[in-house]
Structures are given as C-alpha cells and as structure tokens.
Amino acid sequence: DADVTQTPRNRITKTGKRIMLECSQTKGHDRMYWYRQDPGLGLRLIYYSFDVKDINKGEISDGYSVSRQAQAKFSLSLESAIPNQTALYFCATSEGTGAQETQYFGPGTRLLVL
Amino acid sequence: AQKITQTQPGMFVQEKEAVTLDCTYDTSDQSYGLFWYKQPSSGEMIFLIYQGSYDEQNATEGRYSLNFQKARKSANLVISASQLGDSAMYFCAMRDGGGADGLTFGKGTHLIIQP
Numbered sequence: 001d002a003d004v005t006q007t008p009r010n011r012i013t014k015t016g017k018r019i020m021l022e023c024s025q026t027k028g029h030d031r032m033y034w035y036r037q038d039p040g041l042g043l044r045l046i047y048y049s050f051d052v053k054d055i056n057k058g059e060i061s062d063g064y065s066v067s068r069q070a071q072a073k074f075s076l077s078l079e080s081a082i083p084n085q086t087a088l089y090f091c092a093t094s095e096g097t098g099a100q101e102t103q104y105f106g107p108g109t110r111l112l113v114l
Numbered sequence: 115a116q117k118i119t120q121t122q123p124g125m126f127v128q129e130k131e132a133v134t135l136d137c138t139y140d141t142s143d144q145s146y147g148l149f150w151y152k153q154p155s156s157g158e159m160i161f162l163i164y165q166g167s168y169d170e171q172n173a174t175e176g177r178y179s180l181n182f183q184k185a186r187k188s189a190n191l192v193i194s195a196s197q198l199g200d201s202a203m204y205f206c207a208m209r210d211g212g213g214a215d216g217l218t219f220g221k222g223t224h225l226i227i228q229p
Contacts, residue, residue, distance in 0.1 A: 033216045042118070042205050042219025043159075058216060090159060092216070100147050100166055101209060103217055105159035 003027045004106035006091050012112045013081050021076045021109050023091030031094040032074040033103065034058075034066060036087040043090060049074055081113045116141045118206050118220035126226050127196055134181070135191040135223050137206030143167075146210045148189040149217065150180065153203040162204075165189060201227045 004025045013019050023032065030051050035043040035058075045058030047066040055066060063085060067075045078085055091106040117140040127133045139148065150162040165173045165180045173180040181190040189208075193200055203224050207217040 035216065040221065042207070042221050043217070044219070045216040048216050056215075088157060092159075100164070102149070102161060102164055104161060105151075108157045108159075110157070 004091060004093055004104055006089075006106040006109050008109060009107065010110045012114065014114050015082055017081050019078045019081055019111070021089055021091075021111070023074045023076070023106055025072050025091075025093045025106075027093050027095070027104065028071075029093035029095050029104075030071065031101070032068065033092040033094070034064075034074070034076045035090045035092065036060065036085075037090065037108075038087050046076065046089075078111075078113075081111075083113045086111060086113045116143075116146075116208055116210060116218040118208055118218055120206055120220035120223050122223045123221075124224040124226070126228055129198060129227050129229050130195055133193040133196050133200070133225065135193075135204050135206075135225065137189045137191065137220060139187050139189060139206075139208050141187075141208065141210060143210040146208055148180070148182070149207045149209070150178070150189075150191045151205045151207060153205065153222070155202070159205075163191070196227050198227050198229060201225060 007022045033048040034046040037043045049068045052068050065077045089109045092103040094101045094103040119138045146167045148165045152160045163175045163178045165182045177194045179192045203222045205222045206220045
C-alpha cells in the first residue's frame with residue numbers, strides 16, 4: 001500500500017461548488033503539506049501543518065482552507081471553486097528537521113473547475 | 115526570499131549518455147537543503163537525491179549524483195548512463211534551515227531520452 005494516499009485522484013467540478021481533497025499517510029510523520037502545480041510551473045505551497053494543532057499558510061493560501069483531523073489526515077478545501085484553481089494538487093509528508101527535511105509526495109489529485 | 119532557477123526547459127539526450135540538469139539557487143541562509151524530484155508522465159513526484167549546505171561530499175544515489183558548487187550556488191543533477199525510463203520532468207527544490215515553510219521549487223526541466 002502507498003504511504004501517502006490522496007482522494008479523489010481526479011475531480012471535475014463547477015464554479016462555486018465546495019470541494020474537499022483528502023490526504024492520508026501511514027508514514028507516521030508529523031508534518032504535512034499541500035501544494036499545487038500549474039502547467040509549466042513548479043509546485044507552490046498552499047498550507048502546511050506541523051502537528052494537529054499547528055496550521056500555517058503557505059505562498060498561495062487565498063481561496064483555500066485546511067483541516068488536520070488527525071496526525072495521519074490532512075484535508076484541503078476549496079470553499080467556492082473557481083476556474084483558475086484548476087491544477088494538480090499534491091499532499092506531502094516529511095521527516096527530519098530543518099533543511100534536511102525530506103518530503104514524500106502523494107500521487108496527486110487532478111482538479112478541473114468548469 | 116529563496117529562489118530556484120532551472121534554465122533548461124527541455125533536453126533531448128541519447129540513451130546511455132550522461133545527462134546534467136542545471137539548477138542554481140539563491141538564499142541568504144547558511145543552512146539549507148537542496149533536493150531533486152522526478153515527475154514521470156503519470157504525474158507523481160519521486161524523491162531522487164538530497165544535498166545539505168554543510169555536506170562536504172557531493173551526494174550520490176545510484177545513477178544520480180548532485181554536483182554541488184556552493185560558491186556558485188549551483189546544484190546540478192547528473193544522471194549517468196541514461197535510460198529510456200529517465201524521460202520525465204525533473205524539479206530542483208530547496209528548503210532553508212529554519213524549516214518554517216515547505217520546499218521552493220524551480221520550474222523544471224523536461225528530459226527526453228532518445229533510443
């Protein structure tokens with residue numbers, strides 16, 4: 001079984017709809033992240049969490065919210081989806097500390113907002 | 115602010131040749147980590163190799179090595195004896211020692227290995 005799973009893997013939704021992307025991990029890591037990837041660009045950080053009670057905004061948090069339900073679960077919500085949120089979304093977990101912290105990514109969720 | 119620059123949008127390489135993918139970075143931190151990830155057409159992000167700013171030796175992982183030149187702020191990925199399965203997007207990323215944020219990524223290099 002994969003260490004980091006994301007559901008759904010693909011989703012089509014309409015403008016204005018609420019949508020939740022879920023991430024689960026079995027690696028036992030405390031730190032979890034949400035990134036988005038747009039064509040021709042690298043990944044950009046949306047939100048990150050160092051533990052259940054610690055949630056932090058990343059570079060592009062506007063229009064998104066997150067919930068850390070447990071150490072192993074980290075969900076990303078789009079309260080009112082818009083077309084420019086069409087992207088590939090990745091969840092990641094990490095081990096280590098500071099600069100040595102290696103991040104391991106889930107398989108990604110392809111989201112299309114019509 | 116951190117910044118990663120990958121100047122090669124795309125590369126074509128013959129199978130079995132060595133490949134060097136360029137990455138330069140900019141940071142004011144003394145402690146930082148540099149990472150390379152591979153993204154095949156299927157979309158997943160695969161961790162390849164890590165180099166710490168205080169590491170004196172260049173990192174190696176199988177056919178992957180990282181040519182770390184600290185004074186030039188470069189962290190090039192070298193793939194020896196390229197294979198068809200190496201065709202993918204490759205991303206350079208960095209993280210500072212404060213650990214407050216996630217990774218900062220470059221825009222990637224699309225590598226195509228030709229038979």
